[in-house]
Amino acid sequence: MSKRVLILSGSPRKGGNSDLLCDQFAKGAEEAGHQVEKIRIQEKKIGPCLACYGCRGTGKCVQKDDMEDILTKMAAADVLVLATPVYFYSMDGQLKTLIDRTLPRYTEIRDKEVYFIATAAAGQGAMERTIDAMRGFSDCLPGAKVKGVIYGSGVYQKGEVMETRAFQKAYQAGKRA
Numbered sequence: 001m002s003k004r005v006l007i008l009s010g011s012p013r014k015g016g017n018s019d020l021l022c023d024q025f026a027k028g029a030e031e032a033g034h035q036v037e038k039i040r041i042q043e044k045k046i047g048p049c050l051a052c053y054g055c056r057g058t059g060k061c062v063q064k065d066d067m068e069d070i071l072t073k074m075a076a077a078d079v080l081v082l083a084t085p086v087y088f089y090s091m092d093g094q095l096k097t098l099i100d101r102t103l104p105r106y107t108e109i110r111d112k113e114v115y116f117i118a119t120a121a122a123g124q125g126a127m128e129r130t131i132d133a134m135r136g137f138s139d140c141l142p143g144a145k146v147k148g149v150i151y152g153s154g155v156y157q158k159g160e161v162m163e164t165r166a167f168q169k170a171y172q173a174g175k176r177a
């Protein structure tokens with residue numbers, strides 16, 4: 001059965017290590033017959049949540065930017081992939097801003113299969129806080145099930161992840177999605 005896969009790449013660097021793992025996941029998912037869309041968050045206009053609660057009761061944010069379209073795609077997807085480089089033991093600002101902006105409609109992002117991708121110069125243990133933060137988000141999504149985590153550890157320079165086991169793991173996760 002074909003699924004709709006939405007990949008949210010938090011990498012600020014096009015072709016950065018976490019972005020490359022997104023591409024590998026997409027390649028595997030496409031080969032498995034799924035419909036895949038990758039959104040590079042850095043290329044979208046997404047302001048931070050203003051905590052104004054103007055969305056309360058309306059389901060619409062008062063800000064007019066790219067987030068409304070992304071929320072619609074998140075709600076329609078069967079599979080969500082959240083990817084980030086690890087900065088100071090946490091996800092980068094691009095992904096965190098997107099997560100915060102799901103407030104108007106996060107309860108509509110339901111029954112998703114979720115995958116996490118993280119890359120860091122440090123080892124896997126140093127990425128656990130980041131994965132915990134992403135799990136915190138998925139825990140707020142009704143019926144979400146985390147299906148996999150891909151750790152791209154020990155990578156710093158752009159492209160280094162291609163020489164790691166994580167590169168193949170991302171592809172295989174996409175095939176299984």
